[in-house]
Amino acid sequence: MDALVLARAQFAANISFHILFPTISIALAWLLVFFKFRETQSKQSAAWQALYGFWVKVFALCFALGVTSGITMSFQFGTNWPGYMNSVGNVAGPLLAYEVMTAFFLEASFLGIMLFGRSRVSNRVHTGATLLVAIGTTLSAFWILALNSWMHTPAGHVVKIVEGMPSVDVVSWWAVVFNPSFPYRLSHMLCASILTVAFLVIGLSAYRLLKKDTKPEAKLGLVVGLLIAAVAAPLQIFLGDLHGLNTLKHQPAKIAAIEAVWETQTGAPLALFGIPDERTRSTHFAVEIPKLASLVLTHDLNGEIKGLNDFPQHPPVKPLFFGFRIMVGIGILMLACAWFGTYLVLKKRALPVWFLRVLVAMTFAGWIAVLAGWYVTEIGRQPWLVHGILTTAQAASRTVTSGQIGITLTLYLTLYLALIAAFVRTLFYLAKKAVAGDLQAVETEVSPETAEDAK
């Protein structure tokens, strides 16, 4: 196979695997800060402490998976896309460097104290460490999304051509960081993280309740998760709409592909379902609602949407069309679950068993929506790596052969699939142990003699 295709597949595999874990750790870190805060304030101190004790383990796992796959990414920039740093290094370099210097070390250094230092430092220092880790994860998202957004909507730079390759210089750092799509992308991603974590907490708590867990923290976790989701789900739909409008302004071809609008038209219908076909330039079996796409995108029933046929080049249609529908579908499902569950909780009614089962099935719904959303936005930028400046093909390595990439891709894929399976299983296993009440706080059991010394 073509080395470029393989290089893209490999990078996609790695970045898809990576994003799963920061998506959890960003919001989970703040949730842990909240648990610690409640522990000192609330009358139900023990239940909040138990919640912290359970979720800090999940956090530790996510962090380890995120760090190791993140290290892999820092290398793959060079091995897979050497042209990227050569061309836009003046923008990407400082942003990535600031991520490592301000965020990475902060999180990694205080993680040890947050996880294992509770008996070694005062409660205040421990809460402080937890807070610093949370700030670190969010800062990390800030820098990375600034760079990613700049790749979609570059600003604050000038381009010159050196030896046939584009080369970028920065004019205004403010404009680079706060480029047109950055505020929307950052808030959309942070909210996605909150929703993902909310449903993770809801799902595992529901699982514990189904296993007849009578401890207060199981119920408490479910309520906290539902309340968060009830606010975050509609907020996310609102933020997503704003992000879509922003994309229509700056990357109209992406929107045309998402909606499979082939011809430029006013009053464009919204396809709920269909199978877009790039060869016939039409959508088969389309189920459409008249004028809705125009209404959603331009906030005007007769607004004009530029069709795919009027763009000299556009991203592939199918992955965007389906990816977007998966993301939105899950979003609506989340909203329905969150509001129904919150309604029952506020009415002080018990959650029916069938609903708890649905919630367990939704445990990792956030992951699927996040991946679908990222595929839409990243594939939607193709054939560009940096919109209007550098194509993906220009950035690919010329020294690495397709054979080498093929071998390593197979290794990475095997490893990642095994690790995801292990992660999901371990989470449910931890929940099962929590039900049985033998969730030990001790990570490693050291010989009794050493334990004696510890006292």
Next chain:
Amino acid sequence: MNAYLPELFLAIMGFAMLAYVVLDGFDLGVGILLRGADEFEKDTMIASIGPFWDANETWLVLGIGILLTVFPRAHGEILGALYMPVALMLIGLTLRGVAFDFRAKVKAERKALWDKLFYLGSLLASLAQGFMLGMHIVGYHYTLANVAFAGFIACALASGYVLLGACWLIMKTHGELQHKARAWAAHALGLTGLGVAAVSVVTPMVSTRIFERWFGLREMFLLAPIPVLTLLLFGLCAWRLERLKIVKLADQPTQNAKLSPAWHRAWQPFACAVGIFCLAFLGLAYSLFPYLVVDQITIWQAATSTDAMRLIALGALISMPATLAYTVFSYRVFWGKAQPLSYS
């Protein structure tokens, strides 16, 4: 100031790489040694590195980050030439990083599997790093002799990590395990020494420029302290290890660990091992400067624009002292003998 930015970043990158090799070196070494330990010992060994390994690996990201962001041209060149070993190292690092967390959370019967993966991942990452170091010294020319040399350095670096790891355990544990660690350290010392010797012999042979840099008349005098001190440290390390041997089990601290004389001596082998790594690094840095790829790409050719470097330098000057401060803080919090890792 602007004129010296590439040198400044080379210094920061070098520091990050040295910090990485020493810090992650000891925890990779502990990972390799896991194979020779029983169940109880495994838990203690992992407890001894638990709070640190994450931050340790961040130094690698900083080093590679500077290569990527400040020296982009060399980054593509170097990582392209090292594609396969880099991929293997990453798989190794991933395996061990996650095994560390999984082993304590999965079903009891699966723990052994994750321990094995922890060991294999540590070994794979160490060997891959050694191979990369070897290929870096010979300028990425894949000839049979060079690959054989890199293969030897792979074993030697892994052995160096085992030395660091064993000395770390001497410092952080006591009793039976401490005695075992002493024997491991003594074994690893030999191969580490051979590795340092091989690097010292081969590096000047790679290029006449490096040869002249070491063996000019004036240079030989001025540089003599590096090899002499290295030899001394090897001797000192071996001697301290030998002395610890005669500390009988009965003398091992059990109650008041910090006041026992045996405890006070236990840091010495580790200090020697760190010293050896620092001197070897110094020698290599002197040989290779100012090249990022031996005799091919200098730091000035590979450097990014001055504006970008100034901005990163500003961030580095603020964040590096802070980073060092909280690294020290974290090591102080977990000072002393390893204790069970507890979330409560």
